Amino acid sequence: MPESPSTTADPLPIALPATPGDGINYDLFLDCVHCGLCTSACPTYIETGNENDSPRGRIYLMRAVTDRRLDMTQTIQRHLELCLDCRACETACPSGVQYGRLIEPFRLAMDVPEKGEPKQFDWFFKYILFGLFPYPQRLHKALVFAKIAQRLKLDQLLLLTGMWKLLPARLGRLATLLPHIKTPDAPLEKVMPAIGKRRARVALFSGCVQSEVFQQTNYATVRVLQENGCDVVIPDEQGCCGAIHYHTGHEQGAIEFAADNLKAFDRDDIDAIIVNVAGCGSMLKEYGHLWDDARDGQTADRQQFSSKVKDVHEFLDELGFIPPKWNIPVKVTYHDACHLVHAQKISDPPRNLIRQIPGVELLELPESEVCCGAAGTYNLVELEMADRLGERKLDCIRKTGASIVLTGNSGCLMQIDRQRRLEQESVIVMHPMDLLYCAYMHKSPYDY
Ligand code: SF4
Ligand code: SF4
Numbered sequence: 549m550p551e552s553p554s555t556t557a558d559p560l561p562i563a564l565p566a567t568p569g570d571g572i573n574y575d576l577f578l579d580c581v582h583c584g585l586c587t588s589a590c591p592t593y594i595e596t597g598n599e600n601d602s603p604r605g606r607i608y609l610m611r612a613v614t615d616r617r618l619d620m621t622q623t624i625q626r627h628l629e630l631c632l633d634c635r636a637c638e639t640a641c642p643s644g645v646q647y648g649r650l651i652e653p654f655r656l657a658m659d660v661p662e663k664g665e666p667k668q669f670d671w672f673f674k675y676i677l678f679g680l681f682p683y684p685q686r687l688h689k690a691l692v693f694a695k696i697a698q699r700l701k702l703d704q705l706l707l708l709t710g711m712w713k714l715l716p717a718r719l720g721r722l723a724t725l726l727p728h729i730k731t732p733d734a735p736l737e738k739v740m741p742a743i744g745k746r747r748a749r750v751a752l753f754s755g756c757v758q759s760e761v762f763q764q765t766n767y768a769t770v771r772v773l774q775e776n777g778c779d780v781v782i783p784d785e786q787g788c789c790g791a792i793h794y795h796t797g798h799e800q801g802a803i804e805f806a807a808d809n810l811k812a813f814d815r816d817d818i819d820a821i822i823v824n825v826a827g828c829g830s831m832l833k834e835y836g837h838l839w840d841d842a843r844d845g846q847t848a849d850r851q852q853f854s855s856k857v858k859d860v861h862e863f864l865d866e867l868g869f870i871p872p873k874w875n876i877p878v879k880v881t882y883h884d885a886c887h888l889v890h891a892q893k894i895s896d897p898p899r900n901l902i903r904q905i906p907g908v909e910l911l912e913l914p915e916s917e918v919c920c921g922a923a924g925t926y927n928l929v930e931l932e933m934a935d936r937l938g939e940r941k942l943d944c945i946r947k948t949g950a951s952i953v954l955t956g957n958s959g960c961l962m963q964i965d966r967q968r969r970l971e972q973e974s975v976i977v978m979h980p981m982d983l984l985y986c987a988y989m990h991k992s993p994y995d996y
Protein backbone atom coordinates (compact mmCIF):
# COMPACT_ATOMS: atom_id res chain seq x y z
CA MET A 549 0.00 0.00 0.00
CA PRO A 550 1.48 3.36 -1.03
CA GLU A 551 2.40 5.69 1.74
CA SER A 552 0.45 8.87 2.03
CA PRO A 553 2.15 12.00 0.60
CA SER A 554 2.56 13.40 4.08
CA THR A 555 4.85 10.55 5.14
CA THR A 556 6.89 10.29 1.91
CA ALA A 557 7.78 14.04 1.77
CA ASP A 558 11.04 15.24 3.44
CA PRO A 559 10.38 15.96 7.08
CA LEU A 560 9.95 19.64 7.80
CA PRO A 561 13.12 21.13 9.26
CA ILE A 562 12.90 21.56 12.98
CA ALA A 563 13.01 25.25 13.84
CA LEU A 564 16.23 25.80 15.73
CA PRO A 565 16.34 28.51 18.38
CA ALA A 566 17.99 31.73 17.25
CA THR A 567 21.56 32.35 18.42
CA PRO A 568 23.29 35.74 18.82
CA GLY A 569 25.39 34.93 15.74
CA ASP A 570 22.50 34.35 13.35
CA GLY A 571 22.46 37.89 11.98
CA ILE A 572 26.22 37.91 11.28
CA ASN A 573 27.72 37.23 7.85
CA TYR A 574 29.11 33.72 8.45
CA ASP A 575 32.05 34.28 6.07
CA LEU A 576 33.49 36.71 8.62
CA PHE A 577 33.99 33.77 11.01
CA LEU A 578 35.70 31.77 8.26
CA ASP A 579 38.33 34.48 7.73
CA CYS A 580 39.96 33.31 10.97
CA VAL A 581 42.43 30.49 10.31
CA HIS A 582 43.19 30.01 14.04
CA CYS A 583 46.88 30.87 13.64
CA GLY A 584 46.99 32.60 17.03
CA LEU A 585 49.16 35.52 15.87
CA CYS A 586 46.69 37.91 17.49
CA THR A 587 46.86 36.47 20.99
CA SER A 588 49.98 38.29 22.17
CA ALA A 589 48.41 41.62 21.15
CA CYS A 590 45.24 41.02 23.17
CA PRO A 591 45.23 42.83 26.55
CA THR A 592 42.82 40.43 28.23
CA TYR A 593 44.81 37.39 27.09
CA ILE A 594 48.06 39.05 28.19
CA GLU A 595 46.53 39.51 31.65
CA THR A 596 44.67 36.21 32.14
CA GLY A 597 46.57 33.78 29.89
CA ASN A 598 43.21 32.11 29.18
CA GLU A 599 42.64 31.19 25.51
CA ASN A 600 38.92 31.94 25.96
CA ASP A 601 39.92 35.54 26.69
CA SER A 602 41.89 35.79 23.44
CA PRO A 603 40.59 36.89 20.01
CA ARG A 604 41.03 33.40 18.57
CA GLY A 605 39.21 31.86 21.53
CA ARG A 606 36.37 34.35 21.38
CA ILE A 607 35.91 33.86 17.63
CA TYR A 608 35.84 30.11 18.26
CA LEU A 609 33.21 30.52 20.99
CA MET A 610 31.00 32.82 18.90
CA ARG A 611 31.21 30.50 15.90
CA ALA A 612 30.48 27.40 18.00
CA VAL A 613 27.39 29.08 19.47
CA THR A 614 26.29 30.16 15.99
CA ASP A 615 26.78 26.57 14.75
CA ARG A 616 24.81 25.36 17.79
CA ARG A 617 27.74 23.20 18.85
CA LEU A 618 27.83 25.09 22.14
CA ASP A 619 25.00 26.55 24.18
CA MET A 620 25.18 30.23 25.04
CA THR A 621 26.13 29.84 28.70
CA GLN A 622 26.94 32.49 31.29
CA THR A 623 30.59 31.40 31.17
CA ILE A 624 30.80 32.09 27.45
CA GLN A 625 28.99 35.35 27.96
CA ARG A 626 31.59 36.44 30.55
CA HIS A 627 34.51 35.69 28.21
CA LEU A 628 32.85 37.83 25.54
CA GLU A 629 31.91 40.62 27.96
CA LEU A 630 35.51 40.84 29.14
CA CYS A 631 36.63 41.80 25.63
CA LEU A 632 37.57 45.50 25.50
CA ASP A 633 36.59 45.79 21.83
CA CYS A 634 39.96 47.50 21.49
CA ARG A 635 40.56 45.86 18.08
CA ALA A 636 44.27 45.26 18.74
CA CYS A 637 43.61 41.81 17.27
CA GLU A 638 42.60 43.37 13.94
CA THR A 639 45.91 45.20 13.71
CA ALA A 640 47.82 42.01 14.54
CA CYS A 641 45.86 39.65 12.30
CA PRO A 642 47.57 38.80 8.98
CA SER A 643 44.34 37.33 7.58
CA GLY A 644 42.35 40.56 7.83
CA VAL A 645 39.79 39.24 10.29
CA GLN A 646 37.23 41.95 11.00
CA TYR A 647 36.83 41.13 14.66
CA GLY A 648 34.79 44.25 15.47
CA ARG A 649 32.14 43.15 12.96
CA LEU A 650 31.84 39.87 14.85
CA ILE A 651 31.97 40.86 18.51
CA GLU A 652 29.87 44.02 18.27
CA PRO A 653 26.72 42.54 16.69
CA PHE A 654 27.17 39.31 18.64
CA ARG A 655 27.24 41.15 21.97
CA LEU A 656 24.29 43.31 20.98
CA ALA A 657 22.27 40.17 20.17
CA MET A 658 23.45 38.23 23.19
CA ASP A 659 22.12 40.97 25.44
CA VAL A 660 18.60 40.61 24.06
CA PRO A 661 16.62 38.08 26.11
CA GLU A 662 15.18 35.11 24.21
CA LYS A 663 11.68 36.49 23.74
CA GLY A 664 13.12 39.50 21.95
CA GLU A 665 12.20 42.05 24.62
CA PRO A 666 14.52 44.99 24.83
CA LYS A 667 17.51 44.57 27.15
CA GLN A 668 16.91 45.70 30.73
CA PHE A 669 19.37 48.29 32.02
CA ASP A 670 19.99 49.06 35.68
CA TRP A 671 20.03 52.53 37.32
CA PHE A 672 23.64 53.21 36.40
CA PHE A 673 22.98 52.75 32.70
CA LYS A 674 19.60 54.50 32.74
CA TYR A 675 20.50 57.58 34.76
CA ILE A 676 24.26 57.99 34.26
CA LEU A 677 25.44 56.42 30.99
CA PHE A 678 22.28 57.06 28.95
CA GLY A 679 20.55 59.81 30.95
CA LEU A 680 23.49 62.09 31.76
CA PHE A 681 26.64 61.56 29.68
CA PRO A 682 25.20 62.15 26.20
CA TYR A 683 23.54 65.44 27.19
CA PRO A 684 26.01 68.34 27.71
CA GLN A 685 23.39 70.62 29.30
CA ARG A 686 22.51 68.05 31.99
CA LEU A 687 26.16 67.25 32.45
CA HIS A 688 26.92 70.95 32.85
CA LYS A 689 24.49 71.17 35.78
CA ALA A 690 25.78 67.98 37.38
CA LEU A 691 29.37 69.17 37.10
CA VAL A 692 28.68 72.36 39.08
CA PHE A 693 28.96 70.29 42.27
CA ALA A 694 32.05 68.51 41.00
CA LYS A 695 33.76 71.80 40.22
CA ILE A 696 33.02 73.13 43.71
CA ALA A 697 34.39 69.89 45.19
CA GLN A 698 37.51 70.26 43.06
CA ARG A 699 37.99 73.84 44.20
CA LEU A 700 37.79 72.67 47.84
CA LYS A 701 40.14 69.78 46.97
CA LEU A 702 37.53 67.28 48.15
CA ASP A 703 38.23 65.16 45.07
CA GLN A 704 41.83 64.68 46.21
CA LEU A 705 40.66 63.85 49.71
CA LEU A 706 38.23 61.25 48.34
CA LEU A 707 40.96 59.64 46.25
CA LEU A 708 43.89 59.70 48.62
CA THR A 709 42.00 58.57 51.73
CA GLY A 710 40.35 55.74 49.80
CA MET A 711 36.89 57.02 50.83
CA TRP A 712 35.71 56.49 47.25
CA LYS A 713 35.74 52.77 47.98
CA LEU A 714 32.81 53.29 50.37
CA LEU A 715 30.60 54.43 47.48
CA PRO A 716 28.76 51.95 45.24
CA ALA A 717 31.54 50.48 43.06
CA ARG A 718 30.67 52.13 39.74
CA LEU A 719 29.87 55.48 41.36
CA GLY A 720 33.18 55.44 43.21
CA ARG A 721 34.94 54.74 39.96
CA LEU A 722 33.13 57.58 38.22
CA ALA A 723 33.93 60.05 41.01
CA THR A 724 37.64 59.26 40.81
CA LEU A 725 37.82 59.29 37.02
CA LEU A 726 36.82 62.91 36.71
CA PRO A 727 39.94 64.96 35.89
CA HIS A 728 40.51 68.56 36.95
CA ILE A 729 38.05 70.53 34.81
CA LYS A 730 39.74 73.54 33.23
CA THR A 731 37.88 76.66 32.22
CA PRO A 732 38.64 77.37 28.57
CA ASP A 733 40.85 80.38 27.80
CA ALA A 734 37.96 81.88 25.78
CA PRO A 735 34.47 80.76 24.75
CA LEU A 736 34.03 78.93 21.46
CA GLU A 737 32.20 80.98 18.85
CA LYS A 738 29.95 79.41 16.22
CA VAL A 739 32.47 80.35 13.53
CA MET A 740 36.18 80.82 14.25
CA PRO A 741 38.07 82.19 11.21
CA ALA A 742 41.35 80.95 9.79
CA ILE A 743 44.53 82.77 10.80
CA GLY A 744 46.55 83.73 7.73
CA LYS A 745 45.78 82.25 4.32
CA ARG A 746 42.57 80.20 4.36
CA ARG A 747 43.25 76.58 3.39
CA ALA A 748 40.09 74.74 4.47
CA ARG A 749 36.68 75.10 6.08
CA VAL A 750 35.89 72.45 8.69
CA ALA A 751 33.29 71.68 11.34
CA LEU A 752 34.23 70.56 14.85
CA PHE A 753 32.43 67.61 16.35
CA SER A 754 32.49 68.82 19.95
CA GLY A 755 31.27 65.65 21.67
CA CYS A 756 29.11 65.24 24.76
CA VAL A 757 31.39 64.47 27.72
CA GLN A 758 34.23 66.09 25.78
CA SER A 759 32.42 69.41 25.43
CA GLU A 760 31.96 69.69 29.21
CA VAL A 761 34.88 67.87 30.81
CA PHE A 762 37.49 68.81 28.19
CA GLN A 763 36.24 72.23 27.10
CA GLN A 764 39.78 73.59 27.06
CA THR A 765 40.93 70.79 24.74
CA ASN A 766 38.13 71.65 22.33
CA TYR A 767 39.20 75.27 22.46
CA ALA A 768 42.84 74.26 21.90
CA THR A 769 41.82 72.10 18.93
CA VAL A 770 40.00 74.97 17.27
CA ARG A 771 42.92 77.33 17.84
CA VAL A 772 45.38 74.83 16.34
CA LEU A 773 43.11 74.45 13.31
CA GLN A 774 42.90 78.24 12.95
CA GLU A 775 46.70 78.48 13.11
CA ASN A 776 46.73 75.99 10.24
CA GLY A 777 44.53 78.14 8.02
CA CYS A 778 41.13 76.60 8.78
CA ASP A 779 37.80 78.31 9.24
CA VAL A 780 36.12 76.29 11.98
CA VAL A 781 32.34 76.09 12.39
CA ILE A 782 30.68 74.49 15.41
CA PRO A 783 27.12 73.37 14.58
CA ASP A 784 24.69 73.98 17.45
CA GLU A 785 22.39 71.05 16.96
CA GLN A 786 25.00 68.29 17.04
CA GLY A 787 24.76 65.60 19.69
CA CYS A 788 26.49 62.57 21.13
CA CYS A 789 28.04 60.24 18.53
CA GLY A 790 26.03 57.31 19.93
CA ALA A 791 29.01 55.19 20.96
CA ILE A 792 27.94 54.92 24.61
CA HIS A 793 24.58 53.48 23.55
CA TYR A 794 25.93 51.32 20.76
CA HIS A 795 28.67 49.68 22.79
CA THR A 796 26.42 48.98 25.75
CA GLY A 797 23.71 47.25 23.76
CA HIS A 798 21.21 50.12 23.26
CA GLU A 799 21.35 50.21 19.47
CA GLN A 800 18.19 52.24 18.93
CA GLY A 801 19.59 55.11 21.00
CA ALA A 802 22.70 55.16 18.82
CA ILE A 803 20.64 55.27 15.63
CA GLU A 804 18.70 58.27 16.92
CA PHE A 805 21.89 60.19 17.76
CA ALA A 806 23.25 59.38 14.30
CA ALA A 807 20.10 60.78 12.69
CA ASP A 808 20.44 64.01 14.70
CA ASN A 809 24.06 64.43 13.62
CA LEU A 810 23.19 63.89 9.96
CA LYS A 811 20.84 66.86 10.25
CA ALA A 812 23.23 69.05 12.26
CA PHE A 813 26.21 69.09 9.87
CA ASP A 814 25.87 70.84 6.52
CA ARG A 815 28.33 68.61 4.68
CA ASP A 816 28.21 70.62 1.44
CA ASP A 817 29.53 73.66 3.29
CA ILE A 818 32.66 72.03 4.76
CA ASP A 819 35.73 70.05 3.74
CA ALA A 820 35.76 67.82 6.81
CA ILE A 821 34.11 67.01 10.14
CA ILE A 822 36.95 67.15 12.65
CA VAL A 823 37.00 64.94 15.74
CA ASN A 824 39.50 65.07 18.60
CA VAL A 825 38.18 62.04 20.52
CA ALA A 826 39.26 58.72 19.05
CA GLY A 827 36.19 56.84 20.30
CA CYS A 828 33.76 59.35 18.78
CA GLY A 829 35.73 59.51 15.53
CA SER A 830 35.65 55.78 15.18
CA MET A 831 31.89 55.66 15.77
CA LEU A 832 31.19 58.51 13.32
CA LYS A 833 33.32 56.82 10.66
CA GLU A 834 31.27 53.66 11.12
CA TYR A 835 27.83 55.26 10.65
CA GLY A 836 28.09 54.29 6.97
CA HIS A 837 28.00 50.56 7.44
CA LEU A 838 26.47 49.90 10.85
CA TRP A 839 22.78 49.86 10.00
CA ASP A 840 20.79 48.26 7.26
CA ASP A 841 19.23 50.67 4.77
CA ALA A 842 15.90 48.88 5.11
CA ARG A 843 15.61 50.28 8.61
CA ASP A 844 15.31 53.96 7.66
CA GLY A 845 16.61 54.51 4.11
CA GLN A 846 19.46 56.72 5.38
CA THR A 847 22.46 54.56 4.49
CA ALA A 848 23.68 56.75 1.60
CA ASP A 849 23.39 59.82 3.81
CA ARG A 850 25.27 58.08 6.63
CA GLN A 851 28.00 56.98 4.22
CA GLN A 852 28.43 60.52 2.94
CA PHE A 853 28.64 61.80 6.51
CA SER A 854 31.24 59.19 7.48
CA SER A 855 33.35 59.96 4.42
CA LYS A 856 33.80 63.53 5.72
CA VAL A 857 34.93 62.54 9.23
CA LYS A 858 38.60 63.06 10.03
CA ASP A 859 40.54 62.70 13.21
CA VAL A 860 42.24 66.05 13.89
CA HIS A 861 45.78 64.60 13.70
CA GLU A 862 44.98 62.79 10.47
CA PHE A 863 43.51 65.95 8.97
CA LEU A 864 46.38 68.27 9.89
CA ASP A 865 48.99 65.78 8.72
CA GLU A 866 47.25 65.43 5.35
CA LEU A 867 46.65 69.17 5.00
CA GLY A 868 50.34 69.93 5.54
CA PHE A 869 50.98 70.93 9.13
CA ILE A 870 52.25 74.46 9.89
CA PRO A 871 54.35 73.91 13.03
CA PRO A 872 54.54 76.36 15.91
CA LYS A 873 57.76 78.30 16.33
CA TRP A 874 58.02 78.46 20.12
CA ASN A 875 60.43 76.08 21.81
CA ILE A 876 59.15 73.71 24.54
CA PRO A 877 62.09 71.74 25.94
CA VAL A 878 60.28 68.68 27.29
CA LYS A 879 60.35 64.89 27.06
CA VAL A 880 56.99 63.44 26.11
CA THR A 881 55.62 60.03 25.31
CA TYR A 882 52.54 59.03 23.34
CA HIS A 883 49.90 56.41 24.13
CA ASP A 884 48.01 55.04 21.11
CA ALA A 885 44.29 55.14 21.86
CA CYS A 886 42.74 51.88 20.62
CA HIS A 887 40.04 53.64 18.64
CA LEU A 888 42.69 55.68 16.86
CA VAL A 889 45.41 53.12 16.15
CA HIS A 890 43.34 49.95 15.77
CA ALA A 891 39.88 51.09 14.72
CA GLN A 892 41.00 54.02 12.51
CA LYS A 893 44.56 52.83 11.73
CA ILE A 894 46.01 56.20 12.70
CA SER A 895 49.42 55.89 14.28
CA ASP A 896 51.96 58.12 12.48
CA PRO A 897 50.02 61.42 12.15
CA PRO A 898 49.95 62.30 15.90
CA ARG A 899 53.66 61.45 16.18
CA ASN A 900 54.42 63.54 13.05
CA LEU A 901 52.74 66.58 14.62
CA ILE A 902 54.33 66.12 18.06
CA ARG A 903 57.83 65.80 16.56
CA GLN A 904 57.41 69.16 14.83
CA ILE A 905 57.06 71.09 18.09
CA PRO A 906 60.46 72.73 18.60
CA GLY A 907 62.28 71.38 21.65
CA VAL A 908 59.98 68.41 22.21
CA GLU A 909 61.61 64.99 22.44
CA LEU A 910 59.20 62.13 21.73
CA LEU A 911 60.11 58.93 23.58
CA GLU A 912 58.38 55.77 22.40
CA LEU A 913 56.16 54.15 25.02
CA PRO A 914 56.58 50.39 25.56
CA GLU A 915 53.29 48.58 24.79
CA SER A 916 51.92 51.84 23.41
CA GLU A 917 49.25 49.94 21.46
CA VAL A 918 47.98 47.96 24.46
CA CYS A 919 44.70 49.30 25.84
CA CYS A 920 44.94 51.37 29.05
CA GLY A 921 41.67 49.85 30.31
CA ALA A 922 39.40 52.78 29.45
CA ALA A 923 37.76 51.29 26.34
CA GLY A 924 34.69 53.52 26.20
CA THR A 925 32.65 52.69 29.30
CA TYR A 926 34.59 49.49 30.03
CA ASN A 927 36.35 51.07 33.03
CA LEU A 928 32.95 51.80 34.56
CA VAL A 929 31.67 48.25 34.29
CA GLU A 930 34.67 45.87 34.22
CA LEU A 931 36.49 47.35 37.16
CA GLU A 932 39.06 44.68 37.92
CA MET A 933 40.44 44.26 34.40
CA ALA A 934 40.39 48.04 33.88
CA ASP A 935 42.52 48.44 37.02
CA ARG A 936 45.01 45.83 35.92
CA LEU A 937 45.45 47.50 32.56
CA GLY A 938 45.63 50.99 34.10
CA GLU A 939 48.46 49.89 36.41
CA ARG A 940 50.26 48.22 33.52
CA LYS A 941 50.03 51.38 31.42
CA LEU A 942 51.39 53.64 34.15
CA ASP A 943 54.32 51.25 34.70
CA CYS A 944 55.19 51.57 31.01
CA ILE A 945 54.89 55.37 31.12
CA ARG A 946 57.23 55.48 34.12
CA LYS A 947 59.86 53.51 32.21
CA THR A 948 60.13 56.19 29.51
CA GLY A 949 61.15 58.94 31.94
CA ALA A 950 58.85 61.37 30.09
CA SER A 951 57.28 64.20 32.04
CA ILE A 952 54.21 64.42 29.77
CA VAL A 953 52.10 61.63 28.33
CA LEU A 954 49.96 62.52 25.32
CA THR A 955 46.93 60.67 23.99
CA GLY A 956 44.09 61.54 21.63
CA ASN A 957 41.08 60.16 23.45
CA SER A 958 39.17 61.50 26.45
CA GLY A 959 38.58 58.02 27.92
CA CYS A 960 42.33 57.30 27.92
CA LEU A 961 43.08 60.75 29.35
CA MET A 962 40.75 60.08 32.28
CA GLN A 963 41.89 56.50 32.86
CA ILE A 964 45.62 57.31 32.82
CA ASP A 965 45.17 60.47 34.86
CA ARG A 966 43.19 58.55 37.51
CA GLN A 967 45.96 55.97 37.77
CA ARG A 968 48.55 58.73 37.98
CA ARG A 969 46.68 60.39 40.84
CA LEU A 970 46.13 57.08 42.65
CA GLU A 971 49.85 56.33 42.49
CA GLN A 972 50.78 60.01 43.08
CA GLU A 973 52.93 60.22 39.94
CA SER A 974 53.83 63.70 38.75
CA VAL A 975 53.59 62.96 35.00
CA ILE A 976 51.21 65.35 33.17
CA VAL A 977 48.49 63.74 31.03
CA MET A 978 47.25 65.80 28.09
CA HIS A 979 45.86 65.71 24.56
CA PRO A 980 48.36 66.45 21.75
CA MET A 981 46.18 69.46 20.81
CA ASP A 982 46.76 70.89 24.30
CA LEU A 983 50.52 70.69 23.89
CA LEU A 984 50.34 72.19 20.39
CA TYR A 985 48.17 74.99 21.70
CA CYS A 986 50.78 75.72 24.39
CA ALA A 987 53.43 75.91 21.68
CA TYR A 988 51.40 78.31 19.48
CA MET A 989 50.42 80.47 22.48
CA HIS A 990 53.91 80.51 24.04
CA LYS A 991 52.61 78.86 27.23
CA SER A 992 54.41 76.38 29.43
CA PRO A 993 52.60 73.02 29.61
CA TYR A 994 53.47 72.97 33.32
CA ASP A 995 51.27 76.03 33.89
CA TYR A 996 48.49 74.90 31.57
S1 SF4 B 1 42.00 36.43 14.30
FE1 SF4 B 1 43.60 36.45 12.74
S2 SF4 B 1 45.52 36.33 13.90
FE2 SF4 B 1 43.86 35.70 15.29
S3 SF4 B 1 43.78 33.47 15.08
FE3 SF4 B 1 42.30 34.31 13.62
S4 SF4 B 1 43.43 34.50 11.70
FE4 SF4 B 1 44.97 34.22 13.31
S1 SF4 C 1 39.16 43.47 20.79
FE1 SF4 C 1 40.93 43.68 22.19
S2 SF4 C 1 40.32 42.60 24.07
FE2 SF4 C 1 38.89 41.97 22.45
S3 SF4 C 1 39.77 40.10 21.61
FE3 SF4 C 1 40.54 41.78 20.32
S4 SF4 C 1 42.49 42.37 21.24
FE4 SF4 C 1 41.40 41.13 22.76
